[in-house]
């Protein structure tokens with residue numbers, strides 16, 4: 710049986726991808742991924758299928774072609790943390806594919822600020838409502854943002870729900886040339902026009918010496 714690959718490409722810079730994962734991509738015939746993932750491997754000049762909300766079509770394509778060609782599905786960060794692997798594992802048995810792990814964006818964000826994450830709530834806000842996800846959380850929060858749940862929206866919500874004293878760290882475009890890490894009070898976060906790749910960390914109140 711020809712196994713297809715699900716490859717975690719990490720936060721996006723080639724230096725942060727495992728050598729074995731890179732090999733899996735370079736050995737494939739066809740790459741499936743979003744624009745950012747495909748761009749990273751454009752030097753391989755492989756055939757590409759763009760993933761952009763067309764999940765059904767892509768999964769059908771994999772079902773029909775996985776025995777004929779070597780397919781690599783590229784996902785950002787680690788496949789086991791909020792990625793297409795969720796759908797894949799429901800539709801295929803685990804002996805039909807092989808997962809190559811990657812560094813998750815939240816791991817890189819926590820490494821950048823020199824903090825542990827075993828005491829944090831790890832939360833992805835992708836397509837979710839803030840109130841459902843954030844209600845009642847007391848610990849350090851590590852949030853993967855999206856174009857609706859931006860740092861500004863999250864800060865507005867938290868300021869109205871008992872998090873006034875907290876400080877946030879905003880880690881943008883991790884591992885890319887324009888990476889930016891800011892420590893900022895929730896009330897000082899401003900709205901920005903453009904959505905950026907972003908992990909937002911809300912620090913524990915007691916860790917906050919400056920507030």
Ligand SMILES: C[S@@+](CC[C@H](N)C(=O)[O-])C[C@H]1O[C@@H](n2cnc3c(N)ncnc32)[C@H](O)[C@@H]1O
Nearest residue numbers: 720785786787790813814853854882883906907
């Ligand atoms: C669909 S989730 C995928 C998470 C991924 N599986 C992981 O382990 O990081 C996409 C979110 O991950 C975060 N992300 C991915 N790459 C990033 C980067 N280079 N810098 C900052 N955040 C990133 C952003 O919050 C983005 O909205």
